[in-house]
Amino acid sequence: MAWFKKTRKPIEPQTDKSSRVPEGLWIKCPSCGQVIYNKELTINLQVCPKCAHHFRMNAADRLAMLFDDGQWTEHDADLRSTDPLSFTDTKPYRARLKASIASTGRNDAVVSASGLLDGMPAVVAAMEYGFIGGSMGVVVGEKITRAIEMGIAQRAPVIVVCCSGGARMMEGTLSLMQMAKISAALGRLDRAGLPYLSIMTDPTTGGVTASFAMLGDLHIAEPKALIGFAGPRVIEQTIRQKLPDGFQRAEFLLEKGMIDYIVDRREMKAAVAHSLRIMMGLPPSARPVASAPPADA
Amino acid sequence: MPVATLEFEEPVAILLKEIQALRLMPSTPDRQTTIARLEARVQELRAELFGNLTPWQRVLVARHPERPVMLDYVDRLFTGFTELHGDRRFADDKAIVTGMAHFHNKPVFIVGHQKGTDTKQKIYRNFGYAKPEGYRKALRVMKMAEKFKRPVIVFVDTPAAYPGVESEERGVAEAIALNLREMALLDTTIVVIVCGEGGSGGALGIAIGDRVLMQEFAVYSVIPPEGCAAILWRDSARKVDAADALKITAPDLLAMDVIDEIVPEPVGGAHQDHALATALIDEAIARHLAEVSAMTSADRLETRYQKFRAMGREGHAFVSAPLAAASE
Numbered sequence: 001m002a003w004f005k006k007t008r009k010p011i012e013p014q015t016d017k018s019s020r021v022p023e024g025l026w027i028k029c030p031s032c033g034q035v036i037y038n039k040e041l042t043i044n045l046q047v048c049p050k051c052a053h054h055f056r057m058n059a060a061d062r063l064a065m066l067f068d069d070g071q072w073t074e075h076d077a078d079l080r081s082t083d084p085l086s087f088t089d090t091k092p093y094r095a096r097l098k099a100s101i102a103s104t105g106r107n108d109a110v111v112s113a114s115g116l117l118d119g120m121p122a123v124v125a126a127m128e129y130g131f132i133g134g135s136m137g138v139v140v141g142e143k144i145t146r147a148i149e150m151g152i153a154q155r156a157p158v159i160v161v162c163c164s165g166g167a168r169m170m171e172g173t174l175s176l177m178q179m180a181k182i183s184a185a186l187g188r189l190d191r192a193g194l195p196y197l198s199i200m201t202d203p204t205t206g207g208v209t210a211s212f213a214m215l216g217d218l219h220i221a222e223p224k225a226l227i228g229f230a231g232p233r234v235i236e237q238t239i240r241q242k243l244p245d246g247f248q249r250a251e252f253l254l255e256k257g258m259i260d261y262i263v264d265r266r267e268m269k270a271a272v273a274h275s276l277r278i279m280m281g282l283p284p285s286a287r288p289v290a291s292a293p294p295a296d297a
Numbered sequence: 298m299p300v301a302t303l304e305f306e307e308p309v310a311i312l313l314k315e316i317q318a319l320r321l322m323p324s325t326p327d328r329q330t331t332i333a334r335l336e337a338r339v340q341e342l343r344a345e346l347f348g349n350l351t352p353w354q355r356v357l358v359a360r361h362p363e364r365p366v367m368l369d370y371v372d373r374l375f376t377g378f379t380e381l382h383g384d385r386r387f388a389d390d391k392a393i394v395t396g397m398a399h400f401h402n403k404p405v406f407i408v409g410h411q412k413g414t415d416t417k418q419k420i421y422r423n424f425g426y427a428k429p430e431g432y433r434k435a436l437r438v439m440k441m442a443e444k445f446k447r448p449v450i451v452f453v454d455t456p457a458a459y460p461g462v463e464s465e466e467r468g469v470a471e472a473i474a475l476n477l478r479e480m481a482l483l484d485t486t487i488v489v490i491v492c493g494e495g496g497s498g499g500a501l502g503i504a505i506g507d508r509v510l511m512q513e514f515a516v517y518s519v520i521p522p523e524g525c526a527a528i529l530w531r532d533s534a535r536k537v538d539a540a541d542a543l544k545i546t547a548p549d550l551l552a553m554d555v556i557d558e559i560v561p562e563p564v565g566g567a568h569q570d571h572a573l574a575t576a577l578i579d580e581a582i583a584r585h586l587a588e589v590s591a592m593t594s595a596d597r598l599e600t601r602y603q604k605f606r607a608m609g610r611e612g613h614a615f616v617s618a619p620l621a622a623a624s625e
Contacts, residue, residue, distance in 0.1 A: 076617075078617045078618055078619050079615050079616075079617055080615060080616055080617070080618045081614065081615050082613065082614060082615055082616055084553070084609070084613060084614040085542065085543070085544045087542050087543075088542060089529035089530055089538075089539075089542065090529065090530055090531075107618070137609075138608075138609030138614040138615050139615050141608070141609060142609060142611075142615060145606065167497075167498075167519050167520075169519060169520055169525050169528070169529060169543070170529075171519075171609075171614070172518065172519055172542075172543045172544045172545065173517055173518060173519055173543075173544065173545065173550055173553070173555050174553060174555065174608060174609045174614055175519050176497060176498070176501055176518075176519040177501075177555055177605065177608035177609065178608065178609065179474075179477055179498065179501060180477050180481070180501060180505055180605045180608065181605050181606055181608050181609070183474060183477035183478040183481060184477070184478070184481035184482075184505075184601075184602050184605050184606065185606070186478055187478040187479070187481045187482045188602070190478070191482065206498075207497075207498055207519070209470035209474075210458075210469070210470040210473040210474050210477075210498040210502070211473075211474050211477055211498075212474070213470070213474070214468070214470050214471040214474040214475070215474050215475070215478055228465050228470070229458065229460070229464065229465060229469050229470035229473075229498070230458075230460030230461075230464070230465065230469075234460045234524075235460050235461060235462065235465070238459075238460050238461050239461055239462060243462070247462070247465075248465060256466050256467070256468065257468075258468050258471060
């Protein structure tokens, strides 16, 4: 009578692992399958209202969310890579740069800005995943270093929102050296007694993790963000077996002692502000602090 | 056992076989002159071949199984080497060796990747793939060098940091990152020599110094050519193209100011003559050590900071161009 017992598996939502910044009117959540109105998603800071899946967020929205009234001053927006190696793979690097500049409206994969965060002057650099996977080349290195130096000069805390696949191969060893450059600047910030907060979002891997992402006074992560040094595929090739679910996710790193806390994006600004107030020796905020959606939402 | 020849040394290999065959026959004055002539030709051919190596061929030389490894150099360069073990936190990583010794009768601390020479040693050394405890041990020993105001000499030779589960669990990224920051601030002389493979973050994690030297046929890259080819060309067989594109050779890196000086190697690579290779390194390290040690501590730290601050300069690696001009 086996056929009576045959249990039909419920139709599972298709898990599309690559969560992109959504486009179009309606978006299907890759985690729970819920169809979400795009505008609602924007107002909800790119977090699924049903299951709290965190979609990727672009740098501008990230800055709007953190700075008071969505107001900030951008710095070094004009810096652009010269393609120092004249690199060509299946496509010239110059062409890739041009395409990314056109699609993101940015010159490279980070936006650095200063402004007020819960009334406190702060310098924030937010990475743009849409620009060649948020990879770190000389421009990213230079802009983050300048942001740190600005923090030192103005005695302001520095925050970096990481979202990157790692060093940019197309700029070769110069990309690798950006890890050293930024870390040296962070050393000076550290010795100047100023706070540095590293916010890790999905994904934070490679050379970014092995430099500024892991040098924070605080390591703050978004839920389920992929955070690691070697990519999961490389590790699977090394150990010749499949990695367990949840390996290199934020919760795993919390368990292993690598990050301070995980916070929902909608609570991110409040958490950051609270931590900064304690580090800067300020009283609690007089008014409630809320992460704000971009002004055009 | 003759030194193994590489695939591009085919003409040399043929001559070597010929010489070997002649040697097996009874020695006559005639044969002796032929052998001498062939040997001279081998040297000539080698000099010619190694004068025009492609980047991928340099990778092969840097990975040559008989290339001297860190402890070969340590044996010849230093006296009274005492190895120091363990990171005092978790374990003793065999892929990174640390210790203290005398260098020309001056006390120094030594840090470096150790790859291992035979199969057993290679497995013991994890093929030079260091884990977090290796980087933490290195930092511990370097902090000790700082405390006693002794210079640190660093040998870099690793394919990469170990990409495994335990590396991630114990925070290899954090261990490397902390080294980058603390080595930039370490208040003592640091001279680094890349003497084989400078493999990405795993190499950089101990490669911050006042001077960064590189052996003639060593390579230093953000990613191994095979990995780069697999990602960008979606075909790891395109490693030769990737090695070309990545600009990983000593002359390329000198031109970009990533390194300070190229340390020459014996004709045909360091594996042909360990003693000569060591002598060439000896001279370079001694000279740079003396130069940097003569600086005041504040000067040295500022110069080190500016050295890495200038990696990727305005005008060379990037320009300031308003977005509006991006469309052209």
